Amino acid sequence: NAGVTQTPKFQVLKTGQSMTLQCAQDMNHNSMYWYRQDPGMGLRLIYYSASEGTTDKGEVPNGYNVSRLNKREFSLRLESAAPSQTSVYFCASSPVSRDTEAFFGQGTRLTVV
Amino acid sequence: AQSVTQLDSQVPVFEEAPVELRCNYSSSVSVYLFWYVQYPNQGLQLLLKYLSGSTLVKGINGFEAEFNKSQTSFHLRKPSVHISDTAEYFCAVSDRPVWMDSSYKLIFGSGTRLLVRP
Numbered sequence: 001n002a003g004v005t006q007t008p009k010f011q012v013l014k015t016g017q018s019m020t021l022q023c024a025q026d027m028n029h030n031s032m033y034w035y036r037q038d039p040g041m042g043l044r045l046i047y048y049s050a051s052e053g054t055t056d057k058g059e060v061p062n063g064y065n066v067s068r069l070n071k072r073e074f075s076l077r078l079e080s081a082a083p084s085q086t087s088v089y090f091c092a093s094s095p096v097s098r099d100t101e102a103f104f105g106q107g108t109r110l111t112v113v
Numbered sequence: 114a115q116s117v118t119q120l121d122s123q124v125p126v127f128e129e130a131p132v133e134l135r136c137n138y139s140s141s142v143s144v145y146l147f148w149y150v151q152y153p154n155q156g157l158q159l160l161l162k163y164l165s166g167s168t169l170v171k172g173i174n175g176f177e178a179e180f181n182k183s184q185t186s187f188h189l190r191k192p193s194v195h196i197s198d199t200a201e202y203f204c205a206v207s208d209r210p211v212w213m214d215s216s217y218k219l220i221f222g223s224g225t226r227l228l229v230r231p
Binding site: 004031033035040041042043044045048058090092094101102104105106107 | 117119122147149155156157158159162203217218219220221222223224
């Protein structure tokens with residue numbers, strides 16, 4: 001059972017470079033999320049997608065764009081990376097159900113130099 | 114808007130001792146509450162959740178949490194910790210009330226690092 005798969009696991013970017021973080025889930029979940037994790041700040045929501053074809057901003061969307069390509073895939077793009085975007089990024093998915101929790105990927109550790 | 118406060122950024126404890134990790138939330142409606150654990154260099158794994166019913170919730174690895182509505186708390190406890198419990202623990206609240214069956218977002222606390230010493 002793959003669950004939520006994120007690629008890449010590690011990435012180093014130079015300031016101003018662009019890149020896309022990929023996320024795919026095989027649990028047929030409707031909702032998908034991108035969080036960033038910084039020391040002492042917990043996880044903060046960047047963008048989320050309640051269902052295929054919809055995306056909405058979270059707490060910290062500036063500098064990011066997302067695409068819900070289909071029900072399985074939800075990508076996060078950094079158009080012009082900045083050192084402040086150095087973080088660990090987590091993708092998660094959840095069904096529309098009051099009984100089931102969100103499932104998380106293993107994370108992508110991004111360093112912007 | 115919902116928010117979560119984890120007052121303790123780090124909790125050191127000796128092996129086989131009991132531990133309590135504190136979590137307080139603010140919300141104007143009934144919500145879902147969760148505890149997740151993150152082992153070093155890994156993603157988040159659900160420990161337990163409170164949706165409704167009994168206020169004492171049991172989770173994996175011997176952890177339990179008690180929902181206290183009057184104190185808006187959801188503290189995590191374990192009677193005897195192991196070295197393998199060393200990890201970061203996150204309390205989270207959903208942004209939807211329990212009666213609304215729709216997509217929800219998780220609001221996380223800042224995390225508590227549990228350090229278990231031999």
